Amino acid sequence: MKYISTRGKAPELTFEDAMLTGLARDGGLYVPAEIPVMSAEDIRALGGLSYEETAFRVMWPYLGETFTEDEFRACIARAYTGFGHAARAPMVQLEPNHFLLELFHGPTLAFKDFAMQLIGQLFQTALQKNGRKVTIVGATSGDTGSAAIEAFRGLDNVDVFILFPHGRVSEVQRRQMTTPADKNVHALAMDGDFDDCQARVKDMFNHFDFRDDVGLAGVNSINWARVLAQVVYYFTAAVSLGAPDRKVSFTVPTGNFGDIFAGYIARRMGLPIDKLIVATNQNDILHRCLSTGEYRPDGVTPSISPSMDIQVSSNFERALFDALGRDGAAVSQLMDEMKAGGFTVPQGGLQHLQELFLSGRCSEDETRETIRDMLAQTGELLCPHTAVAVKVARELRVADVPMVSLATAHPAKFPDAVEAASGVRPGLPPRMADLFDREERVTRVANDLDQIEALIRERRSA
Numbered sequence: 001m002k003y004i005s006t007r008g009k010a011p012e013l014t015f016e017d018a019m020l021t022g023l024a025r026d027g028g029l030y031v032p033a034e035i036p037v038m039s040a041e042d043i044r045a046l047g048g049l050s051y052e053e054t055a056f057r058v059m060w061p062y063l064g065e066t067f068t069e070d071e072f073r074a075c076i077a078r079a080y081t082g083f084g085h086a087a088r089a090p091m092v093q094l095e096p097n098h099f100l101l102e103l104f105h106g107p108t109l110a111f112k113d114f115a116m117q118l119i120g121q122l123f124q125t126a127l128q129k130n131g132r133k134v135t136i137v138g139a140t141s142g143d144t145g146s147a148a149i150e151a152f153r154g155l156d157n158v159d160v161f162i163l164f165p166h167g168r169v170s171e172v173q174r175r176q177m178t179t180p181a182d183k184n185v186h187a188l189a190m191d192g193d194f195d196d197c198q199a200r201v202k203d204m205f206n207h208f209d210f211r212d213d214v215g216l217a218g219v220n221s222i223n224w225a226r227v228l229a230q231v232v233y234y235f236t237a238a239v240s241l242g243a244p245d246r247k248v249s250f251t252v253p254t255g256n257f258g259d260i261f262a263g264y265i266a267r268r269m270g271l272p273i274d275k276l277i278v279a280t281n282q283n284d285i286l287h288r289c290l291s292t293g294e295y296r297p298d299g300v301t302p303s304i305s306p307s308m309d310i311q312v313s314s315n316f317e318r319a320l321f322d323a324l325g326r327d328g329a330a331v332s333q334l335m336d337e338m339k340a341g342g343f344t345v346p347q348g349g350l351q352h353l354q355e356l357f358l359s360g361r362c363s364e365d366e367t368r369e370t371i372r373d374m375l376a377q378t379g380e381l382l383c384p385h386t387a388v389a390v391k392v393a394r395e396l397r398v399a400d401v402p403m404v405s406l407a408t409a410h411p412a413k414f415p416d417a418v419e420a421a422s423g424v425r426p427g428l429p430p431r432m433a434d435l436f437d438r439e440e441r442v443t444r445v446a447n448d449l450d451q452i453e454a455l456i457r458e459r460r461s462a
């Protein structure tokens with residue numbers, strides 16, 4: 001399996017190199033040259049299997065020669081043992097034909113653990129085999145950083161540096177990043193918002209001397225291996241609701257478009273997904289773009305669902321690449337226009353996107369109202385991101401197609417917002433109850449590329 005860049009100018013890579021590289025050298029994102037398809041029979045055969053076995057069957061065709069079957073199975077097994085639920089991604093029912101897919105049973109209580117825990121194992125296995133060392137640099141609006149740190153802490157051949165927007169992540173998110181004592185973990189609080197953090201990480205990847213000197217590796221949601229790991233739970237959920245013999249729709253609280261893009265890949269693999277619904281908070285650039293074709297960032301307004309406070313939605317480029325007939329030059333042109341303020345998706349491309357993707361927006365008041373209503377109606381306490389999805393799902397779902405809303409974080413990750421909305425303060429699961437007593441370690445940095453690069457050169461041990 002070969003991986004190609006969405007901008008058409010970077011060399012083709014193997015799975016291993018695409019995974020260790022992250023961003024392509026032409027500024028694009030890696031995607032598989034072709035998407036493997038599972039037959040209806042292959043999909044039916046997933047019924048009743050463990051999460052791990054389903055994960056193996058869904059992902060294996062993408063891996064090429066990087067790992068043996070046994071190595072890959074061992075990585076999957078280790079990745080999910082730390083989850084607090086035997087099903088890994090269990091579902092509960094909210095109302096007739098509307099289900100909640102609980103993706104928050106991992107070690108940092110957000111769906112990002114599904115991909116990050118696996119990537120940690122895959123990196124370690126690959127690096128041990130070829131004797132390489134890498135420096136992981138990531139930007140986070142909160143959950144990616146804690147998931148990355150949890151997945152890579154204590155590994156010998158990896159340093160991990162996480163940039164988060166100072167003062168704009170929840171206390172639980174911050175503490176999950178600043179309290180691990182491992183020497184290879186470096187939490188950096190940057191002045192700015194998430195888009196600024198993400199922009200500095202992209203700058204580092206585009207600064208090839210630095211990139212090569214420190215062996216830069218990316219684990220942000222642009223990393224193909226992360227997208228791939230997330231494809232799995234679309235299969236487990238849809239199969240348990242009757243796929244391949246019944247269509248299922250999903251509503252995904254969306255920021256960087258990584259999670260929902262995994263659903264898109266599942267559909268291209270043959271999973272009968274009817275609609276994929278993008279749910280945004282008040283930072284609704286994706287909703288506006290999917291409705292009108294206009295992609296124009298106009299500044300982030302902080303919300304109570306901070307992991308979706310985004311205007312530059314990186315993985316959307318992968319969907320655009322397909323919508324534009326895999327024309328890398330056309331994608332490059334749109335991305336250049338974006339630097340000058342925004343772009344318009346060409347008519348044919350927009351139609352292509354609208355055939356599968358629907359979208360909706362949820363205001364701050366509606367988010368709080370949904371948390372309150374769902375607690376009263378079902379006894380489920382939702383995190384604010386999940387509430388955004390549930391609100392949009394209820395608006396857009398159709399009666400005869402089961403709807404799955406993705407619960408992307410545990411409510412205890414956002415206790416203040418949840419308590420303000422519902423009057424109930426969600427407690428942390430017992431395995432992390434001492435989080436508030438642990439000592440914090442964090443470095444404050446300016447929004448300044450040179451300063452951040454110097455700090456990374458100095459601190460890394462690899």
Ligand SMILES: *Cc1c(COP(=O)(O)O)cnc(C)c1O
Binds near residue numbers: 255257258
């Ligand atoms: C990251 C995150 C999202 C957004 O996911 P994307 O893949 O960036 O679209 C939604 N909810 C939570 C809780 C998250 O951590």
